[in-house]
Amino acid sequence: MRISVIVPAYNEEAVLGRCLEALARQSRPAEEIIVVDNNSVDRTAEVAEAFGAYGVRVVREVRQGAVHARNRGFDEAGGDVLGRIDADTMVGPEWVAQLAEAFAADPRTGVRPDAVTGPSWFYDIPLRRAGLAAHRFFCHRLNRLLSGHAMLWGSNMALSRGCWSAVRGHTCAEPGMWEDLDLAVHLNRLGLRVRYVDRLRVPVSARRIGASVRDLYSYLRAWPHTYRLHGQRRAAWGAAVFLLVGLVLLRPCSLLVRAHTPYDGTLSLSRLFRRSSTVSRPLP
Incomplete structure (x- = not known):
């Protein structure tokens, strides 16, 4: 094979x-x-x-x-x-x-x-x-x-x-x-x-989770949109509901991701307050 x-x-x-x-x-x-x-x-x-x-x-x-x-x-x-x-x-x-x-x-x-x-x-x-x-x-x-x-x-x-x-x-x-x-x-x-x-x-x-709320929503809205494109209306509605729930649940996670320094496992306030587009997420 x-x-x-x-x-x-x-x-x-x-x-x-x-x-x-x-x-x-x-x-x-x-x-x-x-x-x-x-x-x-x-x-x-x-x-x-x-x-x-x-x-x-x-x-x-x-x-x-x-x-x-x-x-x-x-x-x-x-x-x-x-x-x-x-x-x-x-x-x-x-x-x-x-x-x-x-x-x-x-x-x-x-x-x-x-x-x-x-x-x-x-x-x-x-x-x-x-x-x-x-x-x-x-x-x-x-x-x-x-x-x-x-x-x-x-x-x-x-x-x-x-x-x-x-x-x-x-x-x-x-x-x-x-x-x-x-x-x-x-x-x-x-x-x-x-x-x-x-x-x-x-x-x-x-790294995607660490984006701004706007960027994270822009990514996640493709979930119900994909179901909608394929005529799966029930799945699209369900995905839309869980998208909103997910945004609420992911917000504290998003802040944690942005503050977390992958190299040594510490939290950095300077990373937390940077613009999300400038926060690089390379491999540790």
Whole structure:
């Protein structure tokens, strides 16, 4: 089973190096790692090219947006399994091996999944177990409850090549939606099987949570909007309600993220009162 890993990247020089270092240290190496440079104006491509000896290659996608970068990477990949993470994901050394295991046939039914996904925790904030529990609930369990089908998490997922071939022409590219949720909706409509693997866990950055209320709302409103675009009105209403609840619950977390210094675990008031756009969240 050949495994390709796709990493869409836009201005990610601060975090991409450690992401690729983690992929280079796998107990079961991926056959190829593709970084899709989506019009970066920093050193993203240069950082990625430095890992050429580890099977990393850079492709460029000029159409702006995560969905275009993801699609380009999946189209370029030659593996039987197409893994997908974000540039601020830092996988553990067994992640690729766990992907291979996850795509094995179920011993009870003999059926292989078409896609797999797992949860995440946040490596650059305290209360990591709480973050994992919250991610399990809001990303996976709640979306399954609202929509009636499994969710995919873009920072930690993989599709079989056959699955991608089947769903490729159905994916949407409208702005302001979550591309991983869109993909999950279409997999469900095509009757393709998504396997949630709880032990397939990856740490990701909490930098988005540390944004301003305005920026956080701008990101989260894509949740009900994506359901609405696909005609899932009940799921859209439910997501809208939980979005408002989430904004209230996330506000103290957002302040904690902004004040937290990932390098030494201390809290910094100077970070708390900076403009959110200037608060860099590099890997510790």
